[in-house]
Amino acid sequence: MKSRILMGSIALAAVMTGGHALAGKAGDTLNAAFTKELESVDSYFNSAREGVILQRSIWDGLLYLNQETGEYEGNLATSWEWVDDTTLELKLREGVRFHNGEEFDADDVVYTVNYVADPENGAVVQRNVNWMKEAVKVDKYTVRIVTSGPFPAALEYLSGPVSIYPNEYYAEVGPAGMALKPVGTGPYMVESVEPGKHFVLKKYEGYHDSPKGKATIGTVDIRTIPDVNTQLAELFSGGVDFIWGVPADQAEKLAAMGRFNVVNESTMRIGYLELDAAGRSGDHPITKRAVRQALGHAIDRQAIVDNLLKGASKVVNSACFPTQFGCEQDVTAYDYDPEKAKALLAEAGYPEGFEIDLYAYRNREYAEAMLAYLAEVGITANLKYLQYSALRDLRRSGETQMSFQTWGSYSVNDASAITSEFFKHGAEDFARDDEVKAWLDLADTSVDPAVRKENYSKALKKIADEAYWVPLFSYNSNYVFTQDAEYTPTPDEVVRFFQMRWK
Numbered sequence: 001m002k003s004r005i006l007m008g009s010i011a012l013a014a015v016m017t018g019g020h021a022l023a024g025k026a027g028d029t030l031n032a033a034f035t036k037e038l039e040s041v042d043s044y045f046n047s048a049r050e051g052v053i054l055q056r057s058i059w060d061g062l063l064y065l066n067q068e069t070g071e072y073e074g075n076l077a078t079s080w081e082w083v084d085d086t087t088l089e090l091k092l093r094e095g096v097r098f099h100n101g102e103e104f105d106a107d108d109v110v111y112t113v114n115y116v117a118d119p120e121n122g123a124v125v126q127r128n129v130n131w132m133k134e135a136v137k138v139d140k141y142t143v144r145i146v147t148s149g150p151f152p153a154a155l156e157y158l159s160g161p162v163s164i165y166p167n168e169y170y171a172e173v174g175p176a177g178m179a180l181k182p183v184g185t186g187p188y189m190v191e192s193v194e195p196g197k198h199f200v201l202k203k204y205e206g207y208h209d210s211p212k213g214k215a216t217i218g219t220v221d222i223r224t225i226p227d228v229n230t231q232l233a234e235l236f237s238g239g240v241d242f243i244w245g246v247p248a249d250q251a252e253k254l255a256a257m258g259r260f261n262v263v264n265e266s267t268m269r270i271g272y273l274e275l276d277a278a279g280r281s282g283d284h285p286i287t288k289r290a291v292r293q294a295l296g297h298a299i300d301r302q303a304i305v306d307n308l309l310k311g312a313s314k315v316v317n318s319a320c321f322p323t324q325f326g327c328e329q330d331v332t333a334y335d336y337d338p339e340k341a342k343a344l345l346a347e348a349g350y351p352e353g354f355e356i357d358l359y360a361y362r363n364r365e366y367a368e369a370m371l372a373y374l375a376e377v378g379i380t381a382n383l384k385y386l387q388y389s390a391l392r393d394l395r396r397s398g399e400t401q402m403s404f405q406t407w408g409s410y411s412v413n414d415a416s417a418i419t420s421e422f423f424k425h426g427a428e429d430f431a432r433d434d435e436v437k438a439w440l441d442l443a444d445t446s447v448d449p450a451v452r453k454e455n456y457s458k459a460l461k462k463i464a465d466e467a468y469w470v471p472l473f474s475y476n477s478n479y480v481f482t483q484d485a486e487y488t489p490t491p492d493e494v495v496r497f498f499q500m501r502w503k
Contacts, residue, residue, distance in 0.1 A: 024241055025484040025502045028218035032242040032497075033225040033234065036362070036388055037196040040179040043163050044116050044123040048388070049269075049408055052161075053495045056212075057201060057220075059163035059184035062090055062109070063155055064211045067490045072155050073211040076104065076164055076185065085150045085447055086133075092141040096208045098166040099189035106137040111167035113145060121175075127421045128161040128410060131444075149445045152452065153325070153414040161410045187215040187498035197224050201497065215498040235260070235480065242481040244495060247365075248310035251478035263479045266312035267493035268321045269408035270418075271366065273299075273470035278432035280398030285354050292467035294344035295402075296334025298377045301472050303336070304369050311476035319419050319463045319471055326415035326443060326456030331464035341377040353378020359395075359403035361388040367404050396427040406475065411492035415456050416444050423463065431468040 023029045034050045043055035062077040074080075077090040096104035113135035116123045123129050131151040136144045147154060169183050182190045185208065188201035201220040225231045225240075228247065232254075234240035246254070246262075255262040273295060279287040286292060301315045317334075320327035345353060358374075358381040360367040367383055374381045381402070386394070394400050409417035420440045422428055436459045443455035463469060479489050486501040 023221070024238065024482060028502075030217050030220045030242055030485065030497065030500060031234075031240045032220060032222045032495075033231045033240050034199075034222055035224075035226055035228070035231070035245055037224055037226070038199075039196060039389060040175065041182045041190070041193055041195075041199065042175045042178040043161070044125075044129070045175045045179065047124050047392075049493065052408075052410060053497075054182075054199065054201075055161075055163055056186070056494055057188040057215075057497050058182050058186045058190060059165070060186050060210060060212070061159050061162055062092075062164065063159035065156070065159040066211065067492065072159055075159075075210050075212070076109075077158075080155075083144065086147045088145045088147070088154060089138070090143055090145070092143065093208065094141055096185055097206055098169070098183050098185050099204060100166065100169055100183045102166040102168055102183075104164070104166075104185055105140050106143045108164050108167045109143045109145075110135040110137050111170065112163075112165045115165075115170070116162075125161070125410070125421070126426070127417065128157060131157065132162075150447045151445060152447050152449070153412070153416050153444075156412050156414050156417075160412050187212055188220060191219075198222070212496075212498055216501050217497065220497045241485060242479075242487075242500075244477050244479045244489075246478040246480050248308065248478065251480065252310075254480055259483070261479075261481050261483055261485070261487075263487075263489055264311040264476055265479065265489040266491045267408065267475045267477050268323070268411055268413070268491065269406050269475040269493055270316050270321055271363070271404065271406045271472040271475065272316075272319070273370075273472065274395070274400070274403045274405045274422075274428075274430055275468060275470065276398075276401045276430045277466065277468050278430055280430060280432075281401050284401050285348065285350060285356065286401050288348045289466055290344045290348035291350065292470070293334065294341040294348070294377065295374070295379075296467050296470045297337045297341040297344065298379065299370055299373045299470065299472070300336040304366060305473050308366055308369060309473060309476060311478065312474075313476045314474050316471040316474050317464065318460050319423070319469050320415045320456075320460065321409060321413075321418065321474065324409065324413050324415045324418070325449075326419075326453055328453075328457040328460040330457075331461050333464075334467070334470065338373075338377050345378060350378070353380065355380040355382070356401055357382045357384050359384045359386060359391055359400050361386055361391045362406065363404075370404065398430075408493055411494055413492075415460075416440075419456065419459060419463070420444050423459065423468070431463070431466070433462065433466070433468070436462055436468075 038050045040046045060076050064073045064075040080090040116129045117132040133146045133148045187207045189204045191200040191202045199222040203215040203218050231243045276286050305313045318331045371381050424437045439455040439459040443452045446452050
């Protein structure tokens with residue numbers, strides 16, 4: 001069936017009209033596709049991977065994490081030091097200008113930090129910014145960032161999700177204006193935005209001496225194409241030069257054709273079942289520990305990895321990505337055991353199973369595989385497949401009993417970027433465990449690595465014991481692009497357009 005779908009995509013490509021004159025290498029334009037709608041280009045007001053990708057091309061952080069060495073390097077800052085446990089002083093790079101001509105200096109850092117750190121301004125992922133209390137100007141090219149308490153992962157966040165905005169422009173237009181006409185200091189500037197549909201980036205000729213390096217491809221033209229088969233059709237027609245997240249079976253067929261570069265790389269994204277243990281959505285079977293444990297034993301995660309994800313994916317047992325600091329691996333694991341699952345359901349009072357809704361927003365085939373496994377132990381799960389934004393809003397209002405979710409941690413290699421995001425009584429915490437929260441609070445704020453590891457370990461062990469989540473698997477990504485282009489993907493799942501080259 002799937003091979004027929006792929007062939008159908010090729011046939012469709014043959015009849016598609018043009019509209020991409022001088023695209024590709026000849027026109028120095030890389031045409032790319034996004035799968036998921038991006039509600040806002042303002043990087044503080046979206047939580048989508050597509051937003052992270054645009055953020056790294058349009059804006060800069062104070063620091064940069066070298067993917068090869070694992071070391072932090074100066075970007076908008078040239079040096080930094082901790083004055084005390086809660087004060088980080090940074091010397092800023094001189095001579096940098098934003099895309100609109102504004103000069104970069106300490107005022108931009110102070111305005112950006114103080115704006116996004118204020119919860120009243122509504123940054124979407126509070127975990128990325130609420131560790132900062134304020135920024136204080138020392139002089140034109142020196143700032144101090146004061147943290148809300150000791151926060152040892154500060155450098156990781158300053159090299160990732162924390163971007164610096166032009167103070168004068170942002171004060172004038174705010175998030176709504178930044179979403180439509182983004183202005184940064186990054187290697188690409190934005191030519192146009194059609195929200196959720198179309199984004200055009202142009203190489204910024206005035207880019208500073210950054211460890212990112214200057215962009216070489218002149219234009220990156222990105223369209224939102226939700227259906228992977230339509231993306232493939234565009235790939236064959238020449239309307240698209242670069243796509244990623246291609247399903248494994250289709251990537252294998254594309255690789256066999258020899259017409260495109262097909263590269264598989266691991267990612268920091270994990271999939272998991274989010275379970276309403278706290279009963280936020282009412283009284284239902286998921287509130288019982290034995291039921292949650294039964295769900296863990298009911299799903300053959302290894303089979304899903306082997307047959308659907310393939311590539312570099314692996315089964316995950318802990319509520320974090322294995323390489324992240326503090327991600328305890330010695331936790332209760334729920335091996336595939338349908339008979340044990342049935343016994344646990346009977347113990348919980350459901351010998352005949354029960355009916356429940358399973359919400360999802362991506363990877364329908366993975367969700368459908370889970371439905372089949374649940375049915376084998378007597379659980380009838382009705383798939384509610386929604387757009388990401390609609391499901392996000394339902395979850396935040398506590399209206400879902402069970403949902404298939406993924407999280408890429410904003411590519412932050414620290415357990416605080418995932419475990420603390422979902423288990424510290426925030427809008428998306430369905431466990432509401434005070435003991436877990438207390439351990440995470442200690443782990444997030446201690447400057448002693450041993451104390452951090454100890455408390456993350458306690459929290460993650462209890463999360464696993466109680467089956468607050470059913471961790472499923474890590475993701476990999478298949479990148480498919482024209483043979484005219486050169487690109488080496490990285491394990492953090494950030495597509496860096498500025499590192500792409502024409503052959």
